[in-house]
Amino acid sequence: MKLIISSVSGEPIYEQIKNQIRASVLNGELQAGEALPSLRKLAKELRISVLTVTRAYNELADEGVVQNIQGKGTFVMDKGNELMRNQLESQARESLAEAVRAAKAADIPLADLETMLTEEYQKLPS
Amino acid sequence: MTIDQSPMALSITGATKHYDSGFTLDDITFDLPVGYIMGLIGPNGAGKSTLIKLILNMIHRDAGEIRVLGLDNIADEETVKENLGVVFDSSYFIETWTVNKVERAMAPMYLAWDHAAFDGYLTRFGLDRKKRVKELSRGMQMKLMLAVALSHDAKLLVLDEPTSGLDVLARDELMDILQNYIADGESSVLFSTHITADLERAADFITYITRGKLYFTGPKDEFEESFRLVKGGPDDLAPDVKGVAVGIHRYETGFDALVRTEDLDKLEGLKAEEGRRWAPLAAEPASIDDIIRLTNVDGAVHAMEVA
Numbered sequence A: 001m002k003l004i005i006s007s008v009s010g011e012p013i014y015e016q017i018k019n020q021i022r023a024s025v026l027n028g029e030l031q032a033g034e035a036l037p038s039l040r041k042l043a044k045e046l047r048i049s050v051l052t053v054t055r056a057y058n059e060l061a062d063e064g065v066v067q068n069i070q071g072k073g074t075f076v077m078d079k080g081n082e083l084m085r086n087q088l089e090s091q092a093r094e095s096l097a098e099a100v101r102a103a104k105a106a107d108i109p110l111a112d113l114e115t116m117l118t119e120e121y122q123k124l125p126s
Numbered sequence B: 001m002t003i004d005q006s007p008m009a010l011s012i013t014g015a016t017k018h019y020d021s022g023f024t025l026d027d028i029t030f031d032l033p034v035g036y037i038m039g040l041i042g043p044n045g046a047g048k049s050t051l052i053k054l055i056l057n058m059i060h061r062d063a064g065e066i067r068v069l070g071l072d073n074i075a076d077e078e079t080v081k082e083n084l085g086v087v088f089d090s091s092y093f094i095e096t097w098t099v100n101k102v103e104r105a106m107a108p109m110y111l112a113w114d115h116a117a118f119d120g121y122l123t124r125f126g127l128d129r130k131k132r133v134k135e136l137s138r139g140m141q142m143k144l145m146l147a148v149a150l151s152h153d154a155k156l157l158v159l160d161e162p163t164s165g166l167d168v169l170a171r172d173e174l175m176d177i178l179q180n181y182i183a184d185g186e187s188s189v190l191f192s193t194h195i196t197a198d199l200e201r202a203a204d205f206i207t208y209i210t211r212g213k214l215y216f217t218g219p220k221d222e223f224e225e226s227f228r229l230v231k232g233g234p235d236d237l238a239p240d241v242k243g244v245a246v247g248i249h250r251y252e253t254g255f256d257a258l259v260r261t262e263d264l265d266k267l268e269g270l271k272a273e274e275g276r277r278w279a280p281l282a283a284e285p286a287s288i289d290d291i292i293r294l295t296n297v298d299g300a301v302h303a304m305e306v307a
Helices: A011-027 A039-046 A051-063 A082-105 A112-121 B048-055 B077-082 B099-109 B115-125 B138-150 B168-184 B196-204 B220-225 B239-244 B262-267 B288-294
Strands: A066-069 A075-077 B008-018 B024-033 B038-041 B063-068 B084-087 B156-160 B188-192 B205-212 B213-219 B227-232 B245-251 B252-261 B281-284
Touching: A011 A051, A011 A082, A039 A051, A039 B168, A051 A066, A051 B168, A066 B099, A066 B252, A075 A112, A082 B288, A112 B084, B008 B048, B008 B188, B024 B188, B024 B213, B038 B048, B038 B168, B038 B196, B048 B063, B048 B156, B048 B188, B077 B084, B084 B138, B099 B115, B115 B138, B138 B168, B168 B188, B168 B196, B168 B213, B205 B220, B205 B288, B213 B220, B220 B227, B220 B288, B227 B262, B227 B288, B239 B245, B239 B252, B239 B262, B245 B288, B252 B262, B252 B288
Parallel strands: B038 B188, B038 B205, B084 B156, B156 B188
Antiparallel strands: A066 A075, B008 B024, B008 B063, B205 B213, B227 B252, B227 B281, B245 B252
């Protein structure tokens, strides 16, 4: 798993960790059931506070991306999980909204945009 | 988070010390849970070293209670000292001692002295047993104190300005060692410093003392997130900014104001007006240094905020 922390981005470090782990789960780099590095190990390696990593892991658990199992560690949840689905859905919606903004700026009618969406959808294997 | 239920490495309640000079360390209360690093910060003369001397029972306490790993620091002083590792800003060893002599002098003081561990740290730090203390650079003297502190199975390290006068490599190495030290989840660190860059990333908790009083104690992220730095030109310092600012620094071409994050909504200047691309004011994250600097300018609000 790749994690890169920027101290000048202005984005809080726990958010950076959250976003990167969530992205790794969504793109399949981290598989369901896989263990995340232990809190203290990750804190040591990234040279950040244990509490910062704890917060990132706890918030990911609240979102349903991972699960904390007392005494064992933190594990990636199954993608079929409802909360995870919601995450993916809102991500899809966000990307579509962006596509619509671009289409409107270029005066592309809705019908053409729909055709483009269908084409893109069929390009990727399911 | 389960921090509230965890045992405390250090628990200070109402610690108070008056000096004849007029300085008072006034009613300091905070807890450091086991397994974490706490940075003790504040400007020079704030009372950081006084507090550390109270923890080590080096000066008389006028009021309050201090418990180290659950034990009273005075009633159980011997057990407490056995479990404490200490590093000061300058070497406390006799200057003419060799490194070897330092071990011979320090080892009998601790039941759990670990010769092999000490030897390992000497090798790791590049400390020569035959060298005299006075021949060592400032950084090497700090490492020698650290080697002693880490070689008797101490559960709490107390460091008083260990990084003052050290270059960036030595400071970096120290932070690495401290993070390794707490990785087992059973060891803890209290670390006073005015070089806040050392704490910016690795510290879990911050205790901020200024003018002898506690200003904040709690998770570092909470400390940084509770303030924002608002900036604007010389004509943008509106009454609403003055009203909520904790501290303001004015200069020829503008100002910096430290504002509590929850007060940001009250500032009209942060909202872009109709037909104008930019708002007159900008708000950005405040660093630990910004917070210390702007809570100590003339006219700063001295409200105590304890998490």
